[in-house]
Amino acid sequence: MDNIRGSIWMVLAMLGFAIEDTLLKTATISVPVGQTLMLFGIGGTFGFLLLTWRRGERAFTPEALKATLYTRAIFEITGRLFFLLSLALNTLSSTSAILQATPITVTLGAAVLFGERVNWQRWLAILIGFIGVLMIIQPSSESFQVTSILAIIGMIGFAGRDLATRAAPPALSNMQLGVYGFAVLIPTGAAYSFWSGGFVWPDLFSGLVIAAGTLVGIGAYYSLTVAMRTGLVSVVTPFRYSRLLFGLLLGFLIFDETADAMTLAGSAIIVLSGLYILAGHSRLKAQASKGLRERA
Template sequence: MTLASSPDTLASGNMRGAALMVAAMVLFALEDTLLKDVATRLPVGEVMMIFGIGGMAVFTGLIKQRNERLLHPALWSRLMLVRALFEIMGRVFFTLSLVYTTLSSTSAILQATPIVVTAAGAIIWRAPVGALRWMLIILGFVGVLMVLQPTSGAFSPLSILAVLGMLGFAGRDLTTRAAPPVLSYAQLGLYGFAALVLSGAGLLIWDGPATLPSALDLAALSGAILVGVSAYTCLTFAMRMGELSVVTPFRYSRLLFGMAMGILAFGERPDTWEIIGGVVIVIAGLSIMLTSSKRKTAAG
């Protein structure tokens, strides 16, 4: 047994990976908080454009450092164009949900993304999904309905924004899995932020006119850019450092941090159904991961 494959080394990598994943989720929740706060003073489209331009600048620097091409020919493939459309859909509706609904409910609904990816993979690519996993997928959707509360007086039509954003991100994740392997994470990041700029420009036409950001707004947006890039970096290293079956479940900690940020920064008070629905979504998602891991282990 080599040192690289020793149990102690593997356990240490898992611990570091889990810690980095939790750190990434904290940073993503902070990014959401900063963007939600700035969007109360500036048009949503303008916020998205500034955030997108900042992200593009960071990833452009990374691409240059790695001696990669800014505009790779694979960018113009049909799959990448579809990915860009899903990216725009996810970014637009998720940001609108942050602005017009609560951070806690938006964070809860976002956790259903892996569940939708699993269901879509089974339908589109005929990935093997047994009866148990289909039951867990349905359970996850029931959790989303608990958060939305469509039959109660607490239901807000604006809650659909988070659902549309979540579906957009699920489509993006699906197409990313099939993206040409010649494209690096830095190139994909650049193209994702470019889609954010384009979608922000479209929103600004509807939500404008643009206003001159204050020094406080620019500071908050700069912080959101730095936090967002740091979160993406932590996420990338976490996925590479530990076992996926151990590290990935810690992504669901974003729900806790999102709700905490909503309570502390905006005085939100998630009701009982929101909390129960969020827990149901997390349980369904974790169970799907667990059954998938067991199936792969048995197959190996």
């Protein structure tokens, strides 16, 4: 039963993130990217501050000054800024598809940086997954969009953030990390706004869209936290890929986007490669647990 509940929470989280992407993309039509990022950061920081205080935790602790958190902040800024730029300049469907390579990139980074065991089959799956990314961006074709590179940089930023989160002090809760993650977006958005041409006064619709995107994003983050703490991770995690389906659907319904055959094929390859890597990781954990029990 926990696995079912965890899977439902994960699907709800991915639906929330897809809606957040849609709302922020809509906002950037009339509000500059930097300003949208800044307002999103203000709303997210305030929201996670309330959640942190509700849990009886302090928002800022000495652990927040660890070097790992600075590294995490750099990757958070990179991921959020370039992903939002891709949303503004590229299609929602293509950006969502490229983002699905994040778990594959995390596996690669964990092997290189943390020395995690990766057998040749998983290395092959990583390579095939990145081939799927190339199929989506089609660098050698006339349909190649330079803006797709923004999505790739954003995806790498999110992968680096996830890796840095693994190394973050265990004493910090997910809510506290949420505060820090959104807080760094405020000066980043402000600086990018000054660099790219300044601020505009958002109209009522744009303001409401950014506010709605922030609220939905906070809800999605909370749902993701509940999902990862409910049921088996190996059962719940694959439902992350439902975000791609929601992204394709919302891109079609809201922005009249249509994904070509190469994008769909590349997306399928990324998802299948990611699922294979997750399955292999689960098998390794099960074998390790079995070995520990036998030695005990």
